[in-house]
Amino acid sequence: MIAAMKKGYPLILWLFFACSCAVSNKYDPAKKYSPGQLKEDYTLFRNILEESHPSLYWYTSKDSIDYYFDQGARQLNDSLPEYKFRNILSYVVAKIRCGHTTVRSSKAASRYSDRSRSFSLPLSVKAWPDTVMVTSNLNRKDSNVTRGVILRSIEGRPIQSIVDTFFNYLSADGYNLTHKYQTISNGGMFRNMYGSIFGLRRKMNVEYIDTTGSIKAAQIDVYNPTLDSPAHRPVVKRPSARQRRKMEFQAQRNMQVDTAKNLAIMEVNGFSKSYRLRTFFRKSFKKLRKEKVQNLVIDLRGNGGGSVVLSNLLTRYIANAPFKIADSIYAVKRKSKYHKYIEDYFQSRLFLLFMAHKREDGNYHFKYYERKYFSPKKKNHFNGDVYVLTGGNTFSAATLFAKTIKPQDNVTIVGEETGGGAYGNTAWLIPDVELPNTKVRFRLPLFRLIIDKNEVKGRGVIPEVEALPTVQAIMRNEDFKMQKVRQLILEKRQDSAVHGLK
Structure with a gap:
């Protein structure tokens, strides 16, 4: 398991192999779909959008949309788990520039996510142009990367490059960026997108500007929910x-x-x-x-x-x-x-x-x-x-x-x-x-x-x-x-x- 972490295996494989606190159910996040199955689904995805979406070419020309559809299809020659297939669809959909056209997980994956806790990047952020600020760190014992520090890079990737990559997968109306900055600032979206797109390691290198204005470097541990779960949870009376x-x-x-x-x-x-x-x-x-x-x-x-x-x-x-x-x-x-x-x-x-x-x-x-x-x-x-x-x-x-x-x-x-x-x-x-x-x-x-x-x-x-x-x-x-x-x-x-x- 540790070796898999060090190789930077994606978040979804961690869910399957490493998360001992996940509940048992029929959904298998590591399950891969054959190229034939993926291509059949992808062809339907494209055909339905081309048939019924009233604004497919509103902001992006037909030639460009066709290019992105074709580019997505070329990535389906190997078997893929659901989350990687969703990433391909999300990348294509984002090019339509319609905030109401979004890709969602299967119902089984959604139920699995609701009932399980997984390894993840521990950081949540508030992002706006030129600034990505840490608002919380799930690893509460980390005294370095705390609320208020400004991120410069994660694993050698400049933070602006990470944000730009995320934006390529996010739908928004027209050329609006405010919605995209807010989306990656909402809840755990930043940490979830990072794991899904870049994968995770047991320890990750982070460069940041601390609250005194000094540039610092540190390693952060991946968030492990099993270590964060108390042995005895206090009994809390549930509201009616x-x-x-x-x-x-x-x-x-x-x-x-x-x-x-x-x-x-x-x-x-x-x-x-x-x-x-x-x-x-x-x-x-x-x-x-x-x-x-x-x-x-x-x-x-x-x-x-x-x-x-x-x-x-x-x-x-x-x-x-x-x-x-x-x-x-x-x-x-x-x-x-x-x-x-x-x-x-x-x-x-x-x-x-x-x-x-x-x-x-x-x-x-x-x-x-x-x-x-x-x-x-x-x-x-x-x-x-x-x-x-x-x-x-x-x-x-x-x-x-x-x-x-x-x-x-x-x-x-x-x-x-x-x-x-x-x-x-x-x-x-x-x-x-x-x-x-x-x-x-x-x-x-x-x-x-x-x-x-x-x-x-x-x-x-x-x-x-x-x-x-x-x-x-x-x-x-x-x-x-x-x-x-x-x-x-x-x-x-x-x-x-x-x-x-x-």
Whole structure:
């Protein structure tokens, strides 16, 4: 086992050979699929995208997409485990430049991952242009590579080279990089991608800049979960199902009101239909009216999208004029000859049959949303100052909300460029496709949504007031975007006071 580690065998083989704490089940992460099986799955993958993806050549020319498809096919002459096959698919999919088109593990692999703990790179990071900062080290006894150090290289690979390599496997809308930087900063994504792409060794060389500004070198141990598991775990009383549900709701959407500062902070971490957002919005805006709150912060930094109907509802509480969802929204196909591989195909087929209609351009348009203007709410409409916090995780329907209300005089977007495209995206109906041999899945968006044909293509919603990460802010765990909002509110009050005296 140690010899295998020293040779830098990939993470997935470690899972199979070395992880004694993994639960036993039928999934074998070391299982390899024959070139014939891989090629059959890959051909389906390509054919389905070429048949039904409405934006396959939106940002990348057909010649280039064909080149990447062919390049991926040339890598299938040897047997491969699932994760290596997924890497090939992810590399190709990233070239489409569609943030909603992503590759997912098989259901069996996903269950295995949920139930097992594996060896991994121990580091999590916060990344932004020119900086990759360690935010945590799973090896808690390591006193060198700790929170706050800036990575320069791992195993001789410059950190920018590592980031650029990761970006080649990550999907994003258009030319957006904020979403990619945020993705590798989320949870354990950095350490998981490193193991999957580069493999792991028992000890790895790291060069970094410490908190005094000195360049240092050290070796870090691979994270071994068996050594980190206490012999006796403390007994913790598990919350009831009702309590867990309440906690889950609170994490997804909540609002705090500071009457002394005439400020409310509304956090909305998704537009899922599962979290009773209609009731939450109705009660929240009623409370804002009753307490005469004049400053509202809507925090969308963790909002990856969801239901456009619910995003629309929030917009109606803020918008000061009728608004439209999109200039155009259409699919290129009503049905697929590969329907047996597409999950929820029947529901998608019904929607396309009854809601989308063919027009002169040969595409199937969802005319309702192309023509419909939505009116602002009259009851409990918020007319005060609105500050919307955005970042790389602000995506899809959350970007649509930010884009719609941004032009208003009483709205200020604060933070970083949204991860979702301001010009448009490819989404709406997004079934999973499951490939027959490996069972690897990929998401297949069926509609192209052009939000604003006059917007810059390939970028997110750009904030009027930037609030960017710094080493000092991350070290101190400061909410630098919220601090910027409080500063803006204070400056406005001071300006009002000065003008009031004149």
